[in-house]
Each structure stands twice: as structure tokens, then as C-alpha cells.
Amino acid sequence: MTGSPLIEVEDLSIDLDxxxxxxxxxEGISFRIDRGETFGLVGxxxxxxxxxxxALIGLLRPPLSVSGGVIRFEGREIQRLSAAAQxxxxxxxxxxxxxxxxxxxxxxxxxxxxxxxxFVLHKGKSWREANQxxxxxxxxxxxxxxxxxxxxxxHQLSGGMRQRVMIAIALACGPDLLIADxxxxxxxxxxQAEIIELMRNLxxxxxxxxxxxxxxxxxxxxxCRRVAVMYAGxxxxxxxxxxxxxxxxxxxxxxxxxxLPRLGSRAALGRxxxxxxxxxxxxxxxxxxxxxxxxxxxxxxxxxxTAAPKTDLLDAGGLVRCHHHA
Amino acid sequence: MxxxxxxxxxxxLFALAIIVGLLAPxxxxxxxxxxxxxxxAEEPPSWTWWFGTDGQxxxxxxxxxxxxxxxxxxxxxxxxxxxxxxxxxxLSAGYFxxxxxxxxxxxxxxxxxxxxxxxxxxxxxxLGPGLTSLLIALGLTNWSFTCxxxxxxxxxxxxxxxxxxxxxxxxxxxxxxxxQLLPNMLGPxxxxxxxxxxxxxxxxxxxxxxxxxxxxxxxxxxxxxSEARDQITTAPxxxxxxxxxxFLTVLGLNLLGDGLRDILDPQSRxxxx
Amino acid sequence: MLSFLIRRILQxxxxxxxxxxxxxxLFSVVPGSIVSTMSDDSDPQVxxxxxxxxxxxxxxxxxxxxxxxxxxxxxxGASFRxxxxxxxxxxxxxxxxxxxxxxxxxxxxLLGVPLGFIAALxxxxxxxxxxxxxxxxxxxxxxFWLGLLLMYLFALRLGWLPSFxxxxxxxxxxxxxxxxxxxxxxxxxxxxxxxxxxxxxxxxFVRTARSKGMSETRVVKWHVMRNALVLIxxxxxxxxxxxxxxxxxxxxxxSWPGIGSLLVDSVLQRGIPAVQGSILVVVLFFLAINLLIDxxxxxxxxxxxxx
Numbered sequence: 001m002t003g004s005p006l007i008e009v010e011d012l013s014i015d016l017d018x019x020x021x022x023x024x025x026x027e028g029i030s031f032r033i034d035r036g037e038t039f040g041l042v043g044x045x046x047x048x049x050x051x052x053x054x055a056l057i058g059l060l061r062p063p064l065s066v067s068g069g070v071i072r073f074e075g076r077e078i079q080r081l082s083a084a085a086q087x088x089x090x091x092x093x094x095x096x097x098x099x100x101x102x103x104x105x106x107x108x109x110x111x112x113x114x115x116x117x118x119f120v121l122h123k124g125k126s127w128r129e130a131n132q133x134x135x136x137x138x139x140x141x142x143x144x145x146x147x148x149x150x151x152x153x154x155h156q157l158s159g160g161m162r163q164r165v166m167i168a169i170a171l172a173c174g175p176d177l178l179i180a181d182x183x184x185x186x187x188x189x190x191x192q193a194e195i196i197e198l199m200r201n202l203x204x205x206x207x208x209x210x211x212x213x214x215x216x217x218x219x220x221x222x223x224c225r226r227v228a229v230m231y232a233g234x235x236x237x238x239x240x241x242x243x244x245x246x247x248x249x250x251x252x253x254x255x256x257x258x259x260l261p262r263l264g265s266r267a268a269l270g271r272x273x274x275x276x277x278x279x280x281x282x283x284x285x286x287x288x289x290x291x292x293x294x295x296x297x298x299x300x301x302x303x304x305x306t307a308a309p310k311t312d313l314l315d316a317g318g319l320v321r322c323h324h325h326a
Numbered sequence: 327m328x329x330x331x332x333x334x335x336x337x338x339l340f341a342l343a344i345i346v347g348l349l350a351p352x353x354x355x356x357x358x359x360x361x362x363x364x365x366x367a368e369e370p371p372s373w374t375w376w377f378g379t380d381g382q383x384x385x386x387x388x389x390x391x392x393x394x395x396x397x398x399x400x401x402x403x404x405x406x407x408x409x410x411x412x413x414x415x416x417l418s419a420g421y422f423x424x425x426x427x428x429x430x431x432x433x434x435x436x437x438x439x440x441x442x443x444x445x446x447x448x449x450x451x452x453l454g455p456g457l458t459s460l461l462i463a464l465g466l467t468n469w470s471f472t473c474x475x476x477x478x479x480x481x482x483x484x485x486x487x488x489x490x491x492x493x494x495x496x497x498x499x500x501x502x503x504x505x506q507l508l509p510n511m512l513g514p515x516x517x518x519x520x521x522x523x524x525x526x527x528x529x530x531x532x533x534x535x536x537x538x539x540x541x542x543x544x545x546x547x548x549x550x551x552s553e554a555r556d557q558i559t560t561a562p563x564x565x566x567x568x569x570x571x572x573f574l575t576v577l578g579l580n581l582l583g584d585g586l587r588d589i590l591d592p593q594s595r596x597x598x599x
Numbered sequence: 600m601l602s603f604l605i606r607r608i609l610q611x612x613x614x615x616x617x618x619x620x621x622x623x624x625l626f627s628v629v630p631g632s633i634v635s636t637m638s639d640d641s642d643p644q645v646x647x648x649x650x651x652x653x654x655x656x657x658x659x660x661x662x663x664x665x666x667x668x669x670x671x672x673x674x675x676g677a678s679f680r681x682x683x684x685x686x687x688x689x690x691x692x693x694x695x696x697x698x699x700x701x702x703x704x705x706x707x708x709l710l711g712v713p714l715g716f717i718a719a720l721x722x723x724x725x726x727x728x729x730x731x732x733x734x735x736x737x738x739x740x741x742x743f744w745l746g747l748l749l750m751y752l753f754a755l756r757l758g759w760l761p762s763f764x765x766x767x768x769x770x771x772x773x774x775x776x777x778x779x780x781x782x783x784x785x786x787x788x789x790x791x792x793x794x795x796x797x798x799x800x801x802x803x804f805v806r807t808a809r810s811k812g813m814s815e816t817r818v819v820k821w822h823v824m825r826n827a828l829v830l831i832x833x834x835x836x837x838x839x840x841x842x843x844x845x846x847x848x849x850x851x852x853x854s855w856p857g858i859g860s861l862l863v864d865s866v867l868q869r870g871i872p873a874v875q876g877s878i879l880v881v882v883l884f885f886l887a888i889n890l891l892i893d894x895x896x897x898x899x900x901x902x903x904x905x906x
Contacts, residue, residue, distance in 0.1 A: 057810055059806060059809055059810055084814075087812040087813070087814060088812060089812070090809070090810060090811065090812035091810060091811035091812035091813075092812055095810070095811075096810045098803060098806070098807060098810075100803055103802065103803035103804060104803045104804055104806070104807045105804055105807065106804040106807075106808070106822050106825075106826070107804070107826070107900070107901075107902060108825045108826055108829075108899065108900050108901060108902075109821075109822065109825070117808075117811060117813070117821065118811060121811060121812055121813060121817075122812065153901040153902070155901070155902050156901075166807075169807075169811065
């Protein structure tokens with residue numbers, strides 16, 4: 001973690017405005033990703049991981065908005081850039097793939113055209129050249145017979161093929177950062193491993209950093225070098241993937257690790273979903289005082305119910321937000 | 327905010343039309359049919375003749391006030407007939423399915439193939455002009471949307487747990503349809519009904535304008551405009567007020583329908599931002 | 600594509616037959632003797648002779664058989680009064696009606712669709728509010744009232760346009776009737792377009808498009824428009840039906856020599872064959888338009904193609 005980071009998030013907060021009041025959906029989010037690095041964001045649905053990703057790429061839409069903090073890309077504050085400058089980063093330098101390959105592609109546009117758009121938008125190509133490049137992009141994500149497939153519409157492709165198309169779109173302009181939001185959750189189990197492999201290999205070849213978002217700690221740890229665990233709008237622990245399994249520090253992370261089958265076996269690829277930890281995830285409008293995990297935490301004491309824990313540096317490397325961390 | 331504005335403005339306009347219709351004998355200055363006096367023919371609007379007078383010296387204000395009765399009667403009653411037919415056919419078709427469903431579907435498709443105003447016109451041609459004919463003609467020709475909606479919701483509700491539970495408990499078909507299915511589709515049907523009333527008012531005016539609705543001298547807004555057309559060069563004000571009355575009444579119903587949709591039809595509400 | 604077309608045409612045949620039956624039953628069975636409503640002269644001898652002459656002494660089912668047989672050859676009967684074939688009467692009036700219908704639809708689409716787009720792209724803005732208030736007002740107007748007002752203003756007051764009639768068939772005669780007829784489909788298209796665009800703007804693929812770094816204008820042009828078109832077309836198809844109905848009123852108001860005014864005049868004069876013929880032609884036209892729209896669906900949305 002030396003040198004200038006590719007992207008740096010500092011104390012980011014995101015508010016949800018439900019018309020009558022604003023509630024924080026995520027707050028105090030800080031992390032950095034270096035060039036070519038792989039970083040994972042893990043948590044249950046509603047913990048704020050996806051909206052954090054959308055904030056990075058500037059796609060938050062009302063009722064959600066960034067209410068504080070800084071996002072720096074190559075040292076430049078993204079929020080201060082003009083709308084046009086932000087757009088020239090989006091897709092070009094920072095790309096994103098989404099969970100639902102079914103609905104993330106335009107149903108009435110051929111997939112080749114949807115890839116070709118990237119070259120027209122960011123590389124100043126004509127449609128003719130762009131269509132040619134689209135065939136190459138499809139070939140690079142190992143879609144067979146790409147010159148015929150470019151004319152297909154999304155409904156003519158399988159889920160796995162569609163996600164390959166999404167990857168082709170995202171990597172078309174050779175971005176520095178790829179944000180992958182649950183990229184395989186909607187796919188068949190057999191296809192998941194292929195897609196993950198493809199994504200990881202292509203990014204490694206091109207030196208593209210990955211920010212991977214998932215509810216699946218096993219999967220994320222398998223792909224990423226470092227992992228941050230989010231709970232109820234906050235990052236509770238950030239560690240290297242190896243450490244997080246060997247010695248999870250936050251009680252919530254411990255719960256996550258314990259609920260995985262074949263503990264510590266990274267080769268297991270952690271296909272299973274997270275088992276619920278006792279209790280329920282608090283609603284966004286109703287976060288508990290103090291440490292937000294305290295109602296579900298076996299180790300909670302009085303201080304956990306009144307004071308929000310600060311982020312501590314761990315001697316072994318990493319960060320944790322807990323009054324009683326190991 | 328806009329949601330409230332729809333309801334408030336629409337509701338007020340509709341309520342106003344109803345009050346005017348109910349209180350017509352007290353609000354009108356003269357008898358709308360009998361008080362013709364050629365001495366006062368074609369008077370422009372003034373303090374004495376609020377909306378002016380027509381070629382026979384009748385007070386337009388009084389005729390517009392009485393016209394509310396015909397418009398609203400036709401609008402409300404014919405739409406009620408449509409709703410009853412539509413719900414009856416659609417609900418039973420969705421609930422029973424089978425050949426009955428096919429019959430209702432074919433009937434609905436037939437209705438959709440003939441433009442409803444032309445169908446109504448054909449029925450008026452057969453029955454002859456008059457209020458009853460209007461109620462029948464407009465009441466039989468605009469139920470296809472209600473029917474489709476009722477059928478679709480009956481289809482989706484039929485397999486819900488509580489409906490199946492009612493079947494197991496030995497409830498009769500009619501009872502299940504009325505107590506279990508109907509309340510769950512009422513919202514959208516009321517919305518369609520409100521909007522349908524507006525189009526019935528417009529259709530009545532159109533048919534009367536063509537001389538196929540309420541016969542002169544009875545004051546229908548449509549037939550008043552038909553007379554006004556021939557005098558548009560000499561008495562343009564004749565063309566203004568009956569049309570304005572139609573506009574405000576139908577606008578009220580359309581706004582009310584939109585407002586009700588926002589409240590009663592959550593599916594379309596989520597579509598609005 | 601061809602087999603799809605043929606199948607769709609075959610599917611409309613039952614509807615056409617049902618309409619033929621309906622129109623026949625409505626006018627041949629219900630009102631009793633057509634001849635007696637036709638002539639004030641109620642001499643039973645004359646009536647009987649006329650009935651024979653018109654074939655009305657035959658039983659109903661025979662008459663229906665003859666009617667359908669003649670229809671199959673394109674013979675819609677002849678006016679009881681003038682003996683002019685209805686087919687000729689309609690043929691003379693088809694072109695003005697087509698002109699009117701397509702001109703109003705063009706007016707409605709060219710104004711309504713952009714208005715809906717503009718409103719949807721700035722929801723809650725002044726433009727949005729104003730155009731939606733205008734749209735709901737447009738839907739609440741009686742067509743002939745609007746026509747009267749336009750006629751008064753542009754023809755009688757300003758003298759810019761002729762007040763009524765077909766004239767020499769030039770464009771200036773078409774403008775007022777077409778605008779009058781086009782206002783409510785325009786209003787409806789504006790509303791539908793707005794709703795469609797608002798809904799599409801929340802779709803996942805729009806988020807994907809934004810994530811590519813597209814400007815909102817490009818997102819709309821490249822991804823929203825084509826998807827909205829499907830919903831817009833549906834509304835257009837339905838509106839053609841309403842337009843055919845309203846055309847009757849507008850043609851009558853502007854003395855436009857189309858099928859609509861033929862229908863009204865025939866109804867008022869109890870010219871049954873012409874009424875039946877006009878209704879049939881209107882329904883056939885409406886079905887043809889809907890067929891065309893179904894074909895267009897396939898062109899726009901690949902998921903529907905050849906289905």
C-alpha cells in the first residue's frame with residue numbers, strides 16, 4: 001500500500017432523503033485501492049455496499065445522494081470535476097458491471113452496438129470502426145463466433161453470455177478500475193466460476209484494479225487481496241483476505257467466517273450464501289445507538305450501547321471498528 | 327403536492343357540477359325551454375343575461391344550468407351500466423375460465439374493434455333520440471377496459487391463498503367473487519369508472535351535437551352547441567358557455583380520476599417519481 | 600414475417616364476421632320494417648311492393664345470406680332512395696377521411712411525443728407541470744367545441760383559413776379539422792409518453808448506459824426512445840379507433856365530405872345500407888391499422904418478432 005492510490009475514499013457519507021427527513025444510508029466510509037489491486041466490499045443486503053459503489057462512479061440518483069466526504073481518483077476530487085469530465089472518467093477509466101445481466105442490457109439493441117457505444121463515446125471512433133472493435137471485444141471475453149453474436153439481441157443469449165457481454169462493455173476502453181456489483185449472484189452455479197475466472201484473468205492481464213461487491217465473503221476473499229466488511233452503513237473491519245479468515249477481529253466478521261463451510265479453506269471458493277447471524281439487520285431508519293452491531297453481539301457491554309466505536313489500527317495490519325476487538 | 331391538487335380541484339369541479347344540476351330550478355333565472363321571447367333574441371352577455379340569449383331569446387345561463395342535469399345523468403348512469411357489465415363479465419370470465427372466458431374474450435375483442443362512439447351512434451340510430459336511448463347506447467359501448475381489468479385481477483387473485491381457503495370452506499362461487507375478489511380490484515375500477523364518466527359526458531355532447539342525442543328544445547350542452555354553430559357569426563357567445571360547462575365537468579372528472587389513481591392504484595403510483 | 604402476417608390476417612376474420620353479423624342484426628332485425636320508417640306514405644300496398652323490390656319480404660336468415668354473399672363481391676348494397684351503390688358513395692369519401700385521420704395523427708404525434716419526452720426528462724419542473732395541465736385539459740375538451748372556437752378565431756375573426764368544407768382539397772382546408780381532431784390524441788400521447796419515459800428511466804439498462812459515461816441526451820436518444828416507442832405505438836393504435844369515432848363529429852362540424860359525415864347523414868336519413876357499409880369500412884380500416892402496428896412492434900422490439 002505504497003505510492004499514490006488509484007482511488008481513495010475518505011469519510012464518505014450517503015444520505016437517503018425520504019421526503020420528510022434525511023437518514024444516513026452509509027457514513028464514515030474510507031478505503032483506498034491501488035493500481036491493479038483487488039479489493040472487496042462484503043456485507044448483507046442493505047448494508048450500503050452497493051450505494052458506495054454507485055457513489056464512486058457517480059450514479060447515485062435521488063432519493064440517495066452523497067452528503068459528505070471526498071472521493072479522489074488519481075488524486076483528483078471526482079465531485080469537483082465538471083459533469084463532462086466526470087462522464088469522461090465513467091466507463092472509460094472507471095467501469096462497472098451489475099448484478100442482473102438480464103435487465104442491465106437494453107432489450108431492443110443488438111449487443112454489438114451496446115459494446116460499440118463505448119468506442120464511439122470515449123475513443124472517438126466511427127460506428128463502423130466501433131462495430132469492428134466490438135467483435136474483438138466479444139472475442140476477448142471468449143464468446144464463440146463473435147462476428148455473428150454482435151448482431152444478437154440480449155434475449156437471444158444465455159445469462160452467462162450476457163454477463164460476458166457486460167464484461168466486454170466494461171473492459172472495452174481498458175479502464176483502470178472495474179467495479180463488479182454481485183457479478184455472478186444471478187447466474188447458475190456452474191457458470192459463476194467461469195465468469196469470475198474470466199473477469200479476474202482479464203483484469204490481471206490489463207492491470208485493471210477490481211472493486212468487488214458481494215454478500216459472499218468466501219467469493220470475495222477468493223478474488224480479492226484485501227476485504228472490507230460493511231455492517232449497517234459502516235465499514236467494521238478491513239483486512240487482507242488471508243488474515244480475515246485466520247484471525248477475524250470484529251465479532252460480526254467472526255460470525256461471517258464461522259458461518260462459512262470448510263473454514264479457512266480458500267480453495268472451497270465459498271459458494272454458499274451467508275447464514276444469518278442471530279438477530280436481524282436493523283432498518284436504515286432505525287439504526288441502534290452506539291455500535292450498530294450491539295443488539296446482535298454476544299460480547300456487547302454498556303459502552304457498545306452508548307458510544308460508537310472508533311476505527312483502530314490493528315498491529316497485524318488492518319482496521320477494525322469495535323470496542324472489544326481481538 | 328400535485329397529488330392533492332388533482333383530487334381537490336377535480337373533486338370541487340365535479341361537486342360543483344352536481345350541485346348546479348341538483349339546484350337547477352333555484353339557480354336558473356328562467357325556464358330553460360318555455361321562456362323564449364323573440365324580443366330578447368341574441369342579446370350578448372350582460373348583467374341581465376349573464377351568458378347572453380340565443381336566437382329565440384332564451385337565457386343561455388339558465389339553459390346551461392339545466393344542461394348539467396342531462397350531462398351528469400348520462401355520465402353517471404351510463405358509466406354505472408358499463409362498470410356493472412364490465413365487472414360482471416370480466417370477473418366471472420377470470421374466475422371460471424374455460425369456454426365462458428373465451429366467449430367474454432371474443433366479445434371484448436369485438437367491442438374493441440368498433441370505435442365506441444360509432445357503435446353508440448349506430449345504437450342511437452336504431453333506438454331513436456332520447457335520454458333512455460342515450461343511457462343504453464353509451465352504457466353498452468364502453469365496458470371493455472373495465473372487463474379486461476376485472477378479468478386480469480380475477481385471474482391473478484384466483485390462486486391466492488385466501489381465495490382458495492374460501493373455496494375449501496365451502497363458500498359459493500358468487501359469494502367468493504363478491505366478498506373476496508371484488509374488493510381487491512375495486513380501486514382501479516373506480517379510477518376507470520371516473521375517467522369513463524368524463525368520456526360519457528363528452529360522448530353525450532357529441533351525439534346531441536349530431537342531432538342524435540337529446541332533442542331540442544331540451545337543453546343539452548351538445549345540442550346547444552349544435553344550434554350555436556349556425557349563429558356563430560352573429561352570436562359567438564352561444565358557442566362559449568355550453569362548451570365551457572362540458573370542459574369544466576370533464577376536466578373535474580379527469581383530474582379526480584388521476585388523483586384517485588395516485589391513491590388507489592399503487593402500481594401506477596410507484597411509476598411516478 | 601410473411602407467415603406471421605398471414606396468421607394475423609386470418610385471426611381478424613372472425614372479428615370481421617362478427618362485426619358484419621352485428622351490423623346486420625342491428626339494422627335489419629331490431630327496427631322492424633325499414634320501409635315504414637323510410638317513407639311517410641304508409642299505404643300498405645306501396646309498402647309491400649317496395650319490400651318485394653328490396654328483397655325485404657324474405658326471412659331474416661335468407662337476407663343475411665344474400666347480404667354476406669354480396670359483401671364477398673364487394674357489393675355493400677345501394678341507397679334505398681337514390682339507388683347509388685354504397686361502395687361508390689364510400690369510395691368517393693374515403694380519401695378525405697384518410698387525409699383527415701392521418702393529418703390529425705401526424706399532428707398528435709409530432710407535438711404529443713416531444714412534449715411527453717420534455718416533461719419526463721424534467722419531472723416536477725414548470726415545463727412538466729404546464730404540459731401535463733395542458734394535456735389533461737386537451738382530454739377534457741369537447742372536440743366540436745374546440746372546433747367551433749378555432750373556426751371562429753382563425754376563419755371568421757382572423758380570416759386566415761377557410762371556415763369549413765373541402766374546397767379544392769388544398770392543405771388550408773385540412774388544417775382546422777385536423778388540429779381539432781388531433782388535440783385529444785396529442786394530449787393522450789403526451790401523457791403516455793411521459794409515463795413510459797419515466798418508467799424506462801428507472802430501468803437497469805439505463806443505469807448501465809449512464810455507467811458508460813453517456814450524457815443524459817445520449818441515454819435518451821440511444822436507449823430510451825426505442826423502448827418508449829413500443830408503448831407509444833400501443834397508444835397510437837388505440838387512438839386510431841377513437842379518432843375514427845371523433846372524425847364523425849369533426850367532419851360534420853366542418854362539413855368535411857368524408858365517411859364520418861356520410862355515416863351521420865345516412866343515420867339521420869335512415870339510409871341503412873350506407874350506415875352498415877360505413878361502419879364496416881371503418882372497422883376494417885381500424886383492424887388494418889392495428890395489423891400494421893403489430894408488424895411495427897416486431898420491427899422495433901426484437902423480442903416480439905415472428906412470435
